[in-house]
Amino acid sequence: MSTTIMTTSADPALVEKLALANRILYDQGIVDGFGHVSVRHDASAGHFLLARNMAPGLVAPEDILTFDLDGNATDARGRRVYLERFIHGEIYRARADVHAIVHSHSPSVIPFAATRTPLRPLYHMSGFLGGGTALFEIRDVAGNTDLLVRDPALGRALAAALGARSTVLMRGHGSTVVGTSLEQVVYRAVYAEMNARLQLQALALGEVTYLNDEEAALAAATNDTQLARVWELWKRRVTLATGA
Amino acid sequence: MSTTIMTTSADPALVEKLALANRILYDQGIVDGFGHVSVRHDASAGHFLLARNMAPGLVAPEDILTFDLDGNATDARGRRVYLERFIHGEIYRARADVHAIVHSHSPSVIPFAATRTPLRPLYHMSGFLGGGTALFEIRDVAGNTDLLVRDPALGRALAAALGARSTVLMRGHGSTVVGTSLEQVVYRAVYAEMNARLQLQALALGEVTYLNDEEAALAAATNDTQLARVWELWKRRVTLATGA
Amino acid sequence: MSTTIMTTSADPALVEKLALANRILYDQGIVDGFGHVSVRHDASAGHFLLARNMAPGLVAPEDILTFDLDGNATDARGRRVYLERFIHGEIYRARADVHAIVHSHSPSVIPFAATRTPLRPLYHMSGFLGGGTALFEIRDVAGNTDLLVRDPALGRALAAALGARSTVLMRGHGSTVVGTSLEQVVYRAVYAEMNARLQLQALALGEVTYLNDEEAALAAATNDTQLARVWELWKRRVTLATGA
Amino acid sequence: MSTTIMTTSADPALVEKLALANRILYDQGIVDGFGHVSVRHDASAGHFLLARNMAPGLVAPEDILTFDLDGNATDARGRRVYLERFIHGEIYRARADVHAIVHSHSPSVIPFAATRTPLRPLYHMSGFLGGGTALFEIRDVAGNTDLLVRDPALGRALAAALGARSTVLMRGHGSTVVGTSLEQVVYRAVYAEMNARLQLQALALGEVTYLNDEEAALAAATNDTQLARVWELWKRRVTLATGA
Numbered sequence: 015m016s017t018t019i020m021t022t023s024a025d026p027a028l029v030e031k032l033a034l035a036n037r038i039l040y041d042q043g044i045v046d047g048f049g050h051v052s053v054r055h056d057a058s059a060g061h062f063l064l065a066r067n068m069a070p071g072l073v074a075p076e077d078i079l080t081f082d083l084d085g086n087a088t089d090a091r092g093r094r095v096y097l098e099r100f101i102h103g104e105i106y107r108a109r110a111d112v113h114a115i116v117h118s119h120s121p122s123v124i125p126f127a128a129t130r131t132p133l134r135p136l137y138h139m140s141g142f143l144g145g146g147t148a149l150f151e152i153r154d155v156a157g158n159t160d161l162l163v164r165d166p167a168l169g170r171a172l173a174a175a176l177g178a179r180s181t182v183l184m185r186g187h188g189s190t191v192v193g194t195s196l197e198q199v200v201y202r203a204v205y206a207e208m209n210a211r212l213q214l215q216a217l218a219l220g221e222v223t224y225l226n227d228e229e230a231a232l233a234a235a236t237n238d239t240q241l242a243r244v245w246e247l248w249k250r251r252v253t254l255a256t257g258a
Numbered sequence: 259m260s261t262t263i264m265t266t267s268a269d270p271a272l273v274e275k276l277a278l279a280n281r282i283l284y285d286q287g288i289v290d291g292f293g294h295v296s297v298r299h300d301a302s303a304g305h306f307l308l309a310r311n312m313a314p315g316l317v318a319p320e321d322i323l324t325f326d327l328d329g330n331a332t333d334a335r336g337r338r339v340y341l342e343r344f345i346h347g348e349i350y351r352a353r354a355d356v357h358a359i360v361h362s363h364s365p366s367v368i369p370f371a372a373t374r375t376p377l378r379p380l381y382h383m384s385g386f387l388g389g390g391t392a393l394f395e396i397r398d399v400a401g402n403t404d405l406l407v408r409d410p411a412l413g414r415a416l417a418a419a420l421g422a423r424s425t426v427l428m429r430g431h432g433s434t435v436v437g438t439s440l441e442q443v444v445y446r447a448v449y450a451e452m453n454a455r456l457q458l459q460a461l462a463l464g465e466v467t468y469l470n471d472e473e474a475a476l477a478a479a480t481n482d483t484q485l486a487r488v489w490e491l492w493k494r495r496v497t498l499a500t501g502a
Numbered sequence: 503m504s505t506t507i508m509t510t511s512a513d514p515a516l517v518e519k520l521a522l523a524n525r526i527l528y529d530q531g532i533v534d535g536f537g538h539v540s541v542r543h544d545a546s547a548g549h550f551l552l553a554r555n556m557a558p559g560l561v562a563p564e565d566i567l568t569f570d571l572d573g574n575a576t577d578a579r580g581r582r583v584y585l586e587r588f589i590h591g592e593i594y595r596a597r598a599d600v601h602a603i604v605h606s607h608s609p610s611v612i613p614f615a616a617t618r619t620p621l622r623p624l625y626h627m628s629g630f631l632g633g634g635t636a637l638f639e640i641r642d643v644a645g646n647t648d649l650l651v652r653d654p655a656l657g658r659a660l661a662a663a664l665g666a667r668s669t670v671l672m673r674g675h676g677s678t679v680v681g682t683s684l685e686q687v688v689y690r691a692v693y694a695e696m697n698a699r700l701q702l703q704a705l706a707l708g709e710v711t712y713l714n715d716e717e718a719a720l721a722a723a724t725n726d727t728q729l730a731r732v733w734e735l736w737k738r739r740v741t742l743a744t745g746a
Numbered sequence: 747m748s749t750t751i752m753t754t755s756a757d758p759a760l761v762e763k764l765a766l767a768n769r770i771l772y773d774q775g776i777v778d779g780f781g782h783v784s785v786r787h788d789a790s791a792g793h794f795l796l797a798r799n800m801a802p803g804l805v806a807p808e809d810i811l812t813f814d815l816d817g818n819a820t821d822a823r824g825r826r827v828y829l830e831r832f833i834h835g836e837i838y839r840a841r842a843d844v845h846a847i848v849h850s851h852s853p854s855v856i857p858f859a860a861t862r863t864p865l866r867p868l869y870h871m872s873g874f875l876g877g878g879t880a881l882f883e884i885r886d887v888a889g890n891t892d893l894l895v896r897d898p899a900l901g902r903a904l905a906a907a908l909g910a911r912s913t914v915l916m917r918g919h920g921s922t923v924v925g926t927s928l929e930q931v932v933y934r935a936v937y938a939e940m941n942a943r944l945q946l947q948a949l950a951l952g953e954v955t956y957l958n959d960e961e962a963a964l965a966a967a968t969n970d971t972q973l974a975r976v977w978e979l980w981k982r983r984v985t986l987a988t989g990a
Contacts, residue, residue, distance in 0.1 A: 047976025048871070067972075069979035097968070119871060121940065125948035128868045128955055136372045137430050138405035139292070139363060160964035161870035161957070186869050186957050208365065214947055215458055216369035223372055225405070225430050229397075232404035236341070240311075244291030247313035380616045381674050382649035383536070383607060452609065459702055460613035467616055469649070469674050473641075476648035480585070484555075488535025491557035624860045625918050626893035627780070627851060696853065703946055704857035711860055713893070713918050720892035724829070728799075732779025735801035 022057040024080065032063050033075045035196045037252040039116065040071030044203045047071075049118035049188070051203075052102040053196050055080065059110075062102050067094035083107045084166060097164050101190055104169030105176065112192040114199035119188035122210035127183040133210055135225040140209035141237060142202050144230025147189075148182040150175040161187045181206055197241040200248070266301040268324065276307050277319045279440045281496040283360065284315030288447045291315075293362035293432070295447075296346040297440050299324065303354070306346050311338035327351045328410060341408050345434055348413030349420065356436040358443035363432035366454035371427040377453055379469040380460055384453035385481060386446050388474025391433075392426040394419040405431045425450055441485040444492070510545040512568065520551050521563045523684045525740040527604065528559030532691045535559075537606035537676070539691075540590040541684050543568065547598075550590050555582035571595045572654060585652050589678055592657030593664065600680040602687035607676040610698035615671040621697055623713040624704055628697040629725060630690050632718025635677075636670040638663040649675045669694055685729040688736070754789040756812065764795050765807045767928045769984040771848065772803030776935045779803075781850035781920070783935075784834040785928050787812065791842070794834050799826035815839045816898060829896050833922055836901030837908065844924040846931035851920040854942035859915040865942055867957040872941035873969060874934050876962025879921075880914040882907040893919045913938055929973040932980070 032053050039045045047069045055061035061080055065073045079095065080088045083103040087095050101117050126133055132146035152159055155171040161184075163172050172190065176182040180202060181191045191206055193199030216222045225233060276297050283289045291313045299305035305324055309317045323339065324332045327347040331339050345361050370377055376390035396403055399415040405428075407416050416434065420426040424446060425435045435450055437443030460466045469477060520541050527533045535557045543549035549568050553561045567583065568576045571591040575583050589605050614621055620634035640647055643659040649672075651660050660678065664670040668690060669679045679694055681687030704710045713721060764785050771777045779801045787793035793812050797805045811827065812820045815835040819827050833849050858865055864878035884891055887903040893916075895904050904922065908914040912934060913923045923938055925931030948954045957965060 047979045048972070067975065069975050071979055072982065097972075119869065121944060122947070124869050124944045125951050125954075128944075128948045129952040130955065131951050137363065137368050137432065141404075158958060158960040158964065160873075160968040161961060162965075162968060185955060186867075186961065188869065212365060212368045212372075214951065215366070216372045218462065218950065219369050219375050219458060220373040222369075223374065223429060226402060228402040229405060229430065232402065233406075236404040236406060240292070243311065243313050247291045247315055250316065381607065381612050381676065385648075456609060456612045456616075459610070460616045462706065463613050463619050463702060464617040466613075467618065467673060470646060472646040473649060473674065476646065477650075480648040480650060484536070484585075487555065487557050491535045491559055494560065625851065625856050625920065629892075700853060700856045700860075703854070704860045706950065707857050707863050707946060708861040710857075711862065711917060714890060716890040717893060717918065720890065721894075724892040724894060728780070731799065731801050735779045735803055738804065 024063055025056045026075070028053060028056050029063060029075045029078045031196050032078055033065075033073050034249060034252065035114075035200050036065060036070040036073035038200055038248045039118070039203060040069075041252050041255065042204050042248065044116070044120045044207055045070045045118045049116070049120075050096055050098070050102075051116045051196070051199070052114065054106055054113045061088070062106055064096065064099060064102060066090070067096050085169070097162055100166050100169030101163045101172060104166060104173045105190070105192060108170070108173040109176075109192065111194065114193050114196045115190060116199050116203040117188065117190045118203060120203065120207040120210075122207050122214065123183065123189045125214065126210055127185050127187065127189060130183075130185060133181065133183070133206060133213060135230050135233075136209055136212050136216055136222065138225065138229075138233035139237065140205045141225060141230040141233030141235075142180045143206065143209060144225060144227050144234065145179065148175050148177055148179045150182050150184045152185065152187070195241075197245045198238065201237070201241055201244060268307055269300045270319070272297060272300050273307060273319045273322045275440050276322055277309075277317050278493060278496065279358075279444050280309060280314040280317035282444055282492045283362070283447060284313075285496050285499065286448050286492065288360070288364045288451055289314045289362045293360070293364075294340055294342070294346075295360045295440070295443070296358065298350055298357045303350075305332070306350055308340065308343060308346060310334070311340050329413070341406055344410050344413030345407045345416060348410060348417045349434070349436060352414070352417040353420075353436065355438065358437050358440045359434060360443050360447040361432065361434045362447060364447065364451040364454075366451050366458065367427065367433045369458065370454055371429050371431065371433060374427075374429060377425065377427070377450060377457060378466075379474050379477075380453055380456050380466065382469065382473075382477035383481065384449045385469060385474040385477030385479075386424045387450065387453060388469060388471050388478065389423065392419050392421055392423045394426050394428045396429065396431070439485075441489045442482065445481070445485055445488060512551055513544045514563070516541060516544050517551060517563045517566045519684050520566055521553075521561050522737060522740065523602075523688050524553060524558040524561035526688055526736045527606070527691060528557075529740050530692050530736065532604070532608045532695055533558045533606050537604070537608075538584055538586070538590075539604045539684070539687070540602065542594055542601045547594075549576070550594055552584065552587060552590060554578070555584050573657070585650055588654050588657030589651045589660060592654060592661045593678070593680060596658070596661040597664075597680065599682060602681045602684045603678060604687050604691040605676065605678045606691060608691065608695040608698075610695050610702065611671065611677045613702065614698055615673050615675065615677060618671075618673060621669065621671070621694060621701060622710075623718050623721070624697055624700050624710065626713065626717075626721035627725065628693045629713060629718040629721030629723075630668045631694065631697060632713060632715050632722065633667065636663050636665055636667045638670050638672045640673065640675070683729075685733045686726065689725070689729055689732060756795055757788045758807070760785060760788050761795065761807045761810045763928050764797075764810055765805050766981060766984065767932050768797060768802040768805035770932055770980045771850070771935060772801075773984050773987065774936050774980065776848070776852045776939055777802045777850050781848070781852075782828055782830070782834075783848045783928070783931070784846065786838055786845045791838075793820070794838055796828065796831060796834060798822070799828050817901070829894055832898050832901030833895045833904060836898060836905045837922070837924060840902070840905040841908075841924065843926065846925050846928045847922060848931050848935040849920065849922045850935060852935065852939040852942075854939050854946065855915065855921045857946065858942055859917050859919065859921060862915075862917060865913065865915070865938060865945060867962050867965070868941055868944050868948055868954065870957065870961075870965035871969065872937045873957060873962040873965030873967075874912045875938065875941060876957060876959050876966065877911065880907050880909055880911045882914050882916045884917065884919070927973075929977045930970065933969070933973055933976060
């Protein structure tokens with residue numbers, strides 16, 4: 015599973031930021047003991063960085079491995095890797111615009127995946143959900159499985175279901191969110207969860223007015239200019255908590 | 259965006275209290291990385307105090323800027339300002355009785371805004387909601403936008419929608435709450451959120467008996483005499499947490 | 503408001519336990535900045551102990567005052583008292599079996615009070631709710647008010663509504679729970695809140711099988727033998743948190 | 747209640763792990779002041795280990811007792827034992843494959859028990875719920891009781907209701923989950939609670955597609971290979987919190 019060709023080392027600041035993103039996602043309740051976040055390699059578009067097989071809340075820079083797009087680790091040195099690394103490789107292959115990916119079982123999203131109900135943007139914070147979420151039904155691709163995206167073919171099918179959207183719900187499993195940077199993808203994962211929680215409540219109250227496509231696009235563009243503000247807060251929380 | 263006319267310095271105790279209000283609103287879950295709270299300048303009714311563009315949970319006294327009612331900062335010295343400072347300026351202009359304002363995306367309120375369902379007071383703690391909340395539909399004023407109150411005209415439209423009420427829901431966005439002091443507006447923001455959460459639950463249970471207008475007015479007047487009790491508690495929480 | 507007749511000092515261990523009960527109720531989310539807990543005086547059935555007007559989460563032994571059943575403090579020495587001390591005095595007068603009382607706005611109970619829906623025991627932990635909760639509608643007694651039990655007549659009306667039950671819902675306000683000891687009444691306040699939260703969920707799921715009256719009585723009797731277990735846990739939490 | 751025949755001492759590492767499991771279940775919100783977790787004795791299939799009667803969140807290795815399958819403690823030395831130890835003894839007798847058991851009042855599961863609604867797996871994390879949960883209605887066995895499994899006959903009836911499943915709902919009471927190890931049973935108790943919470947939400951959204959039996963079995967098998975990952979996280983949390 016490891017290749018013999020060495021890749022250029024990733025920027026240490028990017029490795030550090032990816033470790034931080036892992037801990038932020040745990041602190042924000044998006045991942046628990048499971049789920050993962052990756053970033054495309056800064057020096058090689060054909061590689062990405064992802065932690066070894068471990069709980070995201072405990073990830074440190076030395077736990078970050080480099081993978082090629084086929085899901086082969088170049089520097090595992092015997093360390094276990096995530097079963098679902100193919101989610102990342104195949105989306106990076108299909109989407110040149112994507113530079114960071116979060117796969118999670120973020121709780122409020124699960125009922126939407128289980129009922130095949132798209133998330134739609136309830137407020138400007140989730141403008142990136144404009145047009146609604148995609149759905150991945152693994153049964154249509156592979157019949158009865160353990161639901162995991164555990165090989166390249168399943169990864170390609172997931173990437174195809176995602177298409178050009180920001181978020182794909184995975185029936186019986188969870189969701190995957192993509193972005194142009196770690197800051198953006200973490201923001202999107204946090205507010206996809208929040209939107210799900212609030213959309214469920216709104217549906218119980220009455221007829222929901224979602225953001226229309228133009229509002230969603232405009233809101234998403236504006237919020238992308240404000241990412242540093244919330245990243246700073248989230249970073250402060252996890253560095254205070256761990257002393258790291 | 260800055261004016262050349264200097265304003266008298268605000269009372270340092272008020273600046274300190276505004277920084278505290280920011281951190282209390284974060285601790286109470288009313289704001290996350292976004293949202294803001296302002297107070298009218300103690301020495302100039304034509305100015306107000308508001309933090310620079312940053313996460314409210316991290317605001318310290320040195321982050322507080324002074325603005326005129328047109329939204330121009332008098333002392334920004336290059337620091338970024340909030341895109342939506344016009345919410346504050348235009349409400350202070352329209353409502354001489356208002357001395358403090360909270361704008362937030364407080365979560366339980368979002369589904370009410372998205373379904374255009376007024377908040378109504380479920381218990382005496384939210385008597386200030388008597389008569390129900392106002393609604394601001396930005397589409398009626400400006401068509402498709404990024405939902406933000408990003409210029410004086412939108413600020414004036416929001417102030418007009420608010421009218422004489424304490425709270426205005428903003429469809430697809432959040433809410434704005436006004437008060438006569440920081441203590442009162444923080445109290446109102448906290449209990450608007452709580453009332454929203456509980457109103458949703460009550461609507462699922464059966465027919466709700468809300469406070470009528472007289473009950474609401476009487477309860478609000480009584481609770482205004484008890485604000486110091488809860489402010490002391492909230493202050494203790496955030497000063498213990500930060501050591502500040 | 504203070505009487506000239508001194509009462510025998512209460513047992514310092516009881517005063518300490520009452521301060522602890524205040525902090526436990528805050529830690530468990532039953533009270534926030536508002537609400538109160540009292541205990542009948544150990545040496546005088548005609549008096550009870552209650553904190554001065556302050557947030558329960560901050561109460562220390564030196565904040566505990568002694569009241570007669572008319573709601574007069576014997577040792578206030580100028581300190582503010584709770585507006586609703588009459589809840590306590592009049593229930594102690596009407597119910598010789600009651601030795602401790604919690605009045606709160608415990609959140610999940612509010613929607614039940616607002617819709618006049620009785621709490622009923624969903625599981626053995628809330629056997630004390632057997633036969634359902636009483637309802638106090640202050641409008642029936644006093645017309646439009648600020649909802650507070652702010653005089654002896656309202657206190658008597660509340661005690662009459664409570665009757666022989668453990669819990670009375672107060673429409674538009676909150677609830678009051680009674681018990682034979684601080685340990686028991688704190689347990690009941692915590693599990694009334696939990697039962698409310700779970701009863702709302704159960705009603706959304708389907709037809710609920712509540713404990714019948716015999717089951718409820720048997721369960722309540724058994725749980726009364728296990729109070730020390732949970733008190734020890736709750737005490738440990740608040741003493742660790744405050745270092746007290 | 748104690749026997750005179752001494753059992754071989756259990757492996758100290760297993761005793762330590764059982765104490766840890768108690769604290770993890772408390773930290774994860776599965777138990778509060780009540781509930782318990784046991785493990786089958788490593789050197790005697792006819793015995794099991796269980797804490798003395800105390801809050802699980804406070805259990806240390808020295809609080810662990812040894813019981814025979816009839817529920818007799820061999821080493822209580824006057825310490826109180828749990829009223830419901832028969833849950834454990836009778837399930838270990840009936841199910842040779844079971845090596846660890848959690849009994850709890852895990853909150854989101856209570857409404858399912860009260861409405862006799864089976865839990866069904868919503869996502870791969872709860873594949874162990876495949877085929878749905880069993881139901882124990884104590885009224886059918888013993889009429890009106892305090893709901894507790896307080897003697898061997900009730901323990902046998904519970905074990906019969908459980909059958910070959912992983913989880914049995916107990917109407918008016920809680921639930922019991924079984925597994926082949928402490929790691930597995932704690933995982934199952936945590937995700938039974940999570941599945942309950944999410945299943946309730948999904949039922950409000952629309953028609954739910956549960957994992958079918960084959961998907962559930964495959965997912966459960968895969969997740970059993972990942973238990974160390976989450977156990978490490980949970981262990982870190984409670985050891986950091988207590989310094990133990």
